[in-house]
Amino acid sequence: MKIRQAYPVLSAVFIAVIIFYLMSCDSGTGITDPPPPQKPDTNIYGQGNGKLVFFRTQQIAGPVTISISSYTLTDTLVWQTDPVCDSSNAVSIILPAGNYGVHIEGAIFLCNYTAAVEERKCKLLNYTNCNGGTTGCYAMAGTWLRTDDGPCVNCKGLIVQFQNGIGEVLYTPPGCRFPVSDIKWKNFNINDCTILDLARDDYGGSPEYQAATVYFFHKDSLNINGQSGVIPYQRIENKDVSYYKKYYNNGIIKPDVSGTRLQPLR
């Protein structure tokens, strides 16, 4: 009698075990297939990666550092011909595919690229003369020599020292309209490479700060490109900027005259 009463319970346990067994099998049939063999990865740079190779064919003064992603590489080689991408000892880097900003600096050399790394590919980047790149913007601290008159007669040879965010005239050639200690430049913005450049009229009057763009040829050579024209300067001495102090009148001109007087004829 007791055995009869246990039949339904035993049947339920048996059925539960069978169901659990069947559910635990991959195939559902209780028979498991072996995993398929993995395809071999043919990307020699690693999955999803590509390679960039940097080279130049002309000497550049000083050590050349190449900054890309979070890496800094040093390049000392000068090639006679383009290196073979994958079989040379040119400076290279393997990175996941994507676009990268590349910043290359020598003692005076300055160049920026946006380089595209492509999966499985090796690409050469020839940075000689900054071909195809842009010089970008750079700190202006130091002493600058004006190498051409531009629109201001006798101003070739003007020397401007840029320090603490301000470009002050240190030397003025005879007859140049900018006096020593004039504030020639101010409000330099390294992000968009703009500056306010002081202009004066033929007599040295009418001071006006004009918005200008600074175009670097390299670290020590630039053009100030503004309303008055394009004026070239060469850096003749480097000095660090310790702090920025904006003090000068904010470009506000405040005529405040309480009298008049005779003026001589010019």
Add this chain to the structure above:
Amino acid sequence: MFLAQGCNLYDDDYVPLVFPDPETGIYYVGRLKTNGNAVYVKGEVINQVQYAFLADGPAGLQIINVTNGENPSLTYNFQTNGFLREVFIDTIKGRYYAFLSDEVKGLYILDVTNPANPVKDSLLSYPSGVNSTGRTGNYLYTASVSGNVYILALDSLPEKVYVINTYSPVNPVKHIEIKGSTGYFIENETGLETVNLENPAQPVRYTTFHSPGSSNDIRIADNLAYIADGTTGVTVIGISNPAQPYFIKSVSIETDIRYLDYSPNYLFTGEYSDGISVFNLFNTSTPDLLGYYIPTGKCNGVHFFKAKILVANGTDGLLITRF
């Protein structure tokens, strides 16, 4: 409009043109009113801060922070208890010194390396005070009001300085200017006296030169000297041979030019009741008026300093302008 109205100047509809204030070429930047009578000013950068050292007559020396020209602020006041006529700043052994010419008390020497806390080094009393000082090498020339120019050796600073010699000018010296190994002494009556300082302890007179005006002040630029010549204007003289200065020309702007400052290619003038002016020197022998500014108060000493024209503005204190 006049045609349509038959040139009726009294037409009620006529609206006169309003012209903006004329720009005069020099622009106001800032001011600090002091309680003295500012007669002379010199700018100096110390510890990357721009200071104006203002000789404020009876109020002594005012040291003013002019880094922000729009908002100058007083850093320190040093009372000389006389009448401070002139201030001369220089560095010796890496320290900044202010030589204060007080026309009543004499010569004060202050260590102003920390402008907020100057230290008095010496007071050299002279019975009738001092008008001006100038330096070459380790020697300071001190023009006493009574006449003698005392030559002090500075190499003993910060210890006491001492007189090593005395020079007797033709007349009492109002202002000393030194360029290279030549001293240019501005004197009453004489005008200009040039002095050979090749042996700085033993000055030797070159000559004297009387400009056409009142010879109030002088600045040297290469082979030329510019003299603040009172109502005669600015007088330009040739000094390529300091033993034989020669007149070139005077340029008048019908004002009373009493003080001068020179920065290459420019000349700045303090004209007492007539304001200040700036001249370009693109033709170095012909100062060409470029701009002027007429504030309230008297305009005495001027100094073009860090693109600012500092003006000792009499009882109105320090005036800062630009051009």
